[in-house]
Amino acid sequence: MPSLLGSLRQYVLAPKLSTVTFAERGFPGAGSPAAERLEAIPQSVVCGFEWGIAARDLWDVQRRLELVEAEQRGFAYEGAAMAFAVRDAMAGGSGRRTRELLLGPGAPHVFLTYIGIGFAMARLPRPLWRNIIPDLTDSPYYPTMTWLAVDGYGFDLAYFHTRRYVDEQRVPAPYPWEGSADYFPRAVDQGIGRALWFIHGADPAAVTAAVNRFAPQRRPDLWSGVGLAATFAGGCPADGLAVLRAASAEHWPQLGVGVVFAIKARTFAGHVPAHSELGATTLAGLSVADAVAIADRTEAYPDDGDQAVPVYERWRGRIREHLTAAAAPPADRKAG
Template sequence: METVGRSFLEGYGHAVGTRTVAELEHCLAGVPERFRGFAYEGAAMGATVLDAIPGTGGRRLAALLSGQGRHHVYMAYVGIGWALARLPRPLWPDIGRTDPLIRWLILDGYGFHQAYFHTDRYVRDQRPSTGLGWPWGPAGYLQNAVDQGIGRAVWFVAGTDPDLAATLIEKFPHQRRPDLFSGTGLAAAYACGARADELEQLAHRAGPYRPQLLQGVAFAAEARELAGLTVEQNRLAVRTLTGLEPKEAALVCRRTRPQGPATGDDYERWRRAIADEITSRGERQNP
């Protein structure tokens, strides 16, 4: 987990310290595969912050996302959310230019930041997010997206201890737990840090929220596969939790992804379709 944090900071530093995106991409390519996604997450935050400074041209993030960053779009969008948590609202990037289906991951990143740096307020006291404002989709879904990021942060706050992670989530109101377990599943399969028996315990503790946990695992598989960064630790996590290989779980995400222009509710419908298929396939393989 410490290496995850260092890799994030390394990516941030490269984003603000290099002269060109080509140089930035060269630096990021030197980060080990297991941690390179976190470096891209940090780089997206750094690029967003850099673009907000007058006189910089405001084009570093767009260039990153149109280059090698397009393969790391899941983590990059999360990194933009980190920047939103640090920048005053007038300096936010133009969210309207992001992919309308997955731009909710930006709020996921915002939620992770808040839970990680304000743990007592957002995790232990279960405070909801208020006053953020989000004109790029249904306002009623804002807390859901933020909770998905809080759930990811819980995996880190709990030190990858599945029992502690589940105990923290169980203190939240019932209606928030599906998104929280989804985020925890994503972190458990993307960042890893747990043995197979510990992952099995996480699935057990998820109980009725296991479909959402597995949806998060599938998202992790897709993010890793899209970037070409799947390593053995990811394979162990995805196999243990879903009974599928990462390529198979990623294919579920791609096959169920809505086609055509995205509407405000498509993201949640997509997540539910993933959860339904991953869960049913796992039940068929483990009757």
């Protein structure tokens, strides 16, 4: 049971479930056959946020989260991470809730909990970002995958400020995340690409048109976000996914990077739904096992490769190279 202060925080900070529906947001995908299914994802995030913002302790939050069905559980953890990041910030940076969550019950969902921290970033002034990611030295993929927080920030901007960041295609000011201010807008675009999948109700033609309205240099990262969302969240049958793959054209390797990361995140959490397996096979021509093997085989580390490029992007680049080489005609592969 939440404390009086917890109930007040929930009342003030937690959004209503209706505010994340596509109709309420005015999204063109509101009439899509996939709308109700896709809306359940941000609604799961809201539920996780409500539990995290009001709860007295981690045990209470964990118990609630574990009651969520496996397919949606990671999204609920996303919301809890968002809530804990906000609470830690409200404590002047002295809070330890986020760290305890990510090193404890949230560990299998580390990819999504980073995204949840990004949602918190969208609601906090930038000076508070400095300590938004706790020290997670004992956690896998730290700090490499903390860029998913920036991805989450970009998703939030597109989802809740659609006119500004999708219609007008504004670019947020750079921020030296992991010391790489130049890469910050690219990670934001990966999150915006994910949001486009939701905004357009998993309609391949509409999503493609939305990506193509952006400047050419932004499209590769947008396509990567589309691939991640289409695979992780689903909402589109095989024939539609085939259309999406064809539409990505020269950006298909970027689309494939999103697919591989989606499968890696799903398997790391211990549950791969049928729609994620379909996304892997249709969008990237990969089995779940093959996608995981590619992710593991190409993983980058701080002490290898070009030090001017974030480790996260080095990993992504190696996945792109692998997919490109594997898709090349035999003669081209031999020549390479």
